[in-house]
Amino acid sequence: MISASEATALVGVGILLTALYLQSESFVDPLIRGIALQSLLVAGLLAGLAWTEQSIELAVLAGLTIAVRSLLIPYVLRAQLQSFRWRVREVRAAHRVTSHALGAVALAIVAWFIFQETLAPIFPQPGAALPFILLVEGLFMLATRSTTLVQVIGYLEAENAVVYAGALFAKSFPLFVEVVVFLDVLGVVLVGIILSIQREVTGTPEEASLSELSG
Amino acid sequence: MDWATQAASVLQAAVVLLLAPLLAGIAARAKAWTESRRGPSIFQPYRDLAKYLKKETLLPRGASRVFVVAPFVAFGTYLLIAIVVPIITPYPIPFAPTVDFLGGGLLFGLAGIVTLLAAIDSGSNYSALGASRTVSFAALAEPTLIVVFFAVAVISGTNSPYVTNNLLTASTAAYLSPTHLLVTAAFFLLLLAETGKLPVESAGLMEFGMIEDGRIFEHSGRLLGLFRWNGWMKQFLLCSVFVNVFALPWGMIATPTLWGAAANIVLLLAKLGLLVAILVVVEATVAKVRLFKIRDFLALSFSLAVLAVFAFAVLGVP
Numbered sequence: 055m056i057s058a059s060e061a062t063a064l065v066g067v068g069i070l071l072t073a074l075y076l077q078s079e080s081f082v083d084p085l086i087r088g089i090a091l092q093s094l095l096v097a098g099l100l101a102g103l104a105w106t107e108q109s110i111e112l113a114v115l116a117g118l119t120i121a122v123r124s125l126l127i128p129y130v131l132r133a134q135l136q137s138f139r140w141r142v143r144e145v146r147a148a149h150r151v152t153s154h155a156l157g158a159v160a161l162a163i164v165a166w167f168i169f170q171e172t173l174a175p176i177f178p179q180p181g182a183a184l185p186f187i188l189l190v191e192g193l194f195m196l197a198t199r200s201t202t203l204v205q206v207i208g209y210l211e212a213e214n215a216v217v218y219a220g221a222l223f224a225k226s227f228p229l230f231v232e233v234v235v236f237l238d239v240l241g242v243v244l245v246g247i248i249l250s251i252q253r254e255v256t257g258t259p260e261e262a263s264l265s266e267l268s269g
Numbered sequence: 270m271d272w273a274t275q276a277a278s279v280l281q282a283a284v285v286l287l288l289a290p291l292l293a294g295i296a297a298r299a300k301a302w303t304e305s306r307r308g309p310s311i312f313q314p315y316r317d318l319a320k321y322l323k324k325e326t327l328l329p330r331g332a333s334r335v336f337v338v339a340p341f342v343a344f345g346t347y348l349l350i351a352i353v354v355p356i357i358t359p360y361p362i363p364f365a366p367t368v369d370f371l372g373g374g375l376l377f378g379l380a381g382i383v384t385l386l387a388a389i390d391s392g393s394n395y396s397a398l399g400a401s402r403t404v405s406f407a408a409l410a411e412p413t414l415i416v417v418f419f420a421v422a423v424i425s426g427t428n429s430p431y432v433t434n435n436l437l438t439a440s441t442a443a444y445l446s447p448t449h450l451l452v453t454a455a456f457f458l459l460l461l462a463e464t465g466k467l468p469v470e471s472a473g474l475m476e477f478g479m480i481e482d483g484r485i486f487e488h489s490g491r492l493l494g495l496f497r498w499n500g501w502m503k504q505f506l507l508c509s510v511f512v513n514v515f516a517l518p519w520g521m522i523a524t525p526t527l528w529g530a531a532a533n534i535v536l537l538l539a540k541l542g543l544l545v546a547i548l549v550v551v552e553a554t555v556a557k558v559r560l561f562k563i564r565d566f567l568a569l570s571f572s573l574a575v576l577a578v579f580a581f582a583v584l585g586v587p
Contacts, residue, residue: 067447
């Protein structure tokens with residue numbers, strides 16, 4: 055059997071892998087599934103910590119993470135996909151899978167070096183850099199993608215990093231603050247959907263790329 | 270150096286030489302089953318080999334000595350690899366200390382380079398196209414292999430496949446470490462690419478998707494037979510290293526006796542059978558990616574290999 059710390063490390067690397075997958079994927083539906091999986095892994099981490107720490111708050115937080123980030127938000131985002139054809143794929147990203155994948159790995163390494171130079175003395179435990187790397191990957195996604203729904207996924211990734219960091223470093227963090235973060239995320243998703251609908255009216259560069267492909 | 274380990278070396282080389290076509294035959298038969306075909310006999314590669322060795326060898330006009338010598342150099346190189354990596358022995362055999370993981374990778378590279386030179390020397394556009402494709406994809410595949418070796422060195426503190434095998438057999442924590450799991454995944458993807466399996470290459474697509482086979486397009490007769498044998502040996506060696514060092518390192522008998530080596534051959538065949546089953550499932554369930562998308566596939570493999578080393582740096586455990 056593996057120890058709790060080894061299991062935490064494995065889940066942490068799993069979360070990092072989902073982050074790299076999200077960077078290199080251009081189809082929106084798999085991106086939504088990817089962020090749901092990542093949230094599920096974060097929830098698994100919280101559930102494991104709730105078990106070892108015997109903390110009801112962490113258990114509630116794990117349940118909330120599954121309910122809101124693995125089920126509700128992906129459901130809302132996928133419902134949006136049914137209406138608009140051009141949201142199914144981000145065409146520009148499809149041509150840059152290799153560079154996005156390698157860029158994501160390079161970014162993770164740079165983020166780790168920054169962490170080592172700045173936060174490592176405060177958080178010396180193994181795997182402490184992973185939430186920071188996840189945060190940087192989420193922000194990178196926000197900056198490099200052009201479709202609103204994909205940017206929302208980048209934002210969700212950054213929020214997952216915050217919850218992951220909270221689980222590792224602030225286990226006794228008041229539950230209501232975490233709940234506020236969840237509501238915040240829900241708000242961002244709603245704003246993202248409204249912006250998407252607005253873009254449908256005003257047009258988007260992605261639309262022009264797709265119209266070239268129609269036969 | 271006692272007679273038993275020397276005999277094990279000879280036996281190991283013979284196993285690679287003689288069983289490599291059988292592995293290819295079993296894989297072809299198993300793939301046929303998934304396509305609801307009866308498929309060729311598992312001994313078909315031996316018959317093909319006999320046929321090639323009997324047939325006349327034709328040389329393209331203008332081809333130099335390189336065209337003829339290359340298959341023999343590659344054949345000798347694969348045979349050399351066969352006596353330095355753990356295939357039927359978990360203990361170092363006489364020539365094992367001369368080559369570590371990196372040396373093994375360089376030998377695979379040497380065999381690939383001489384095959385490339387022969388392809389270019391043929392003066393054929395098809396062969397040159399195959400050589401060009403191989404080199405462009407190798408630009409991502411070779412760094413992956415090197416990073417995989419780095420990750421192995423991180424796990425075991427050495428670059429010896431024998432030490433890695435012993436460590437992974439002894440320690441469940443090392444086997445289940447993120448570094449080892451990631452490096453195993455990266456090596457598996459590399460195995461698919463290097464042995465011409467889907468989603469990278471399909472043997473049924475002829476020149477449209479040819480990569481490895483494109484290089485030997487102009488060879489015929491004995492030379493083609495040798496190249497085919499080389500391909501089967503390469504597949505057997507890579508699969509053996511994958512199962513014995515990365516994925517399924519357990520169960521090999523460490524006593525340097527001929528009976529122990531014989532038992533290890535049976536065990537190796539069982540492990541390879543399992544790997545072939547997995548490869549066949551992969552081939553039956555994935556579609557071939559477009560040629561320029563192979564770069565994306567190899568980038569994924571490279572990313573996993575880099576992450577394997579990175580996981581060690583971040584988590585502080587192998």
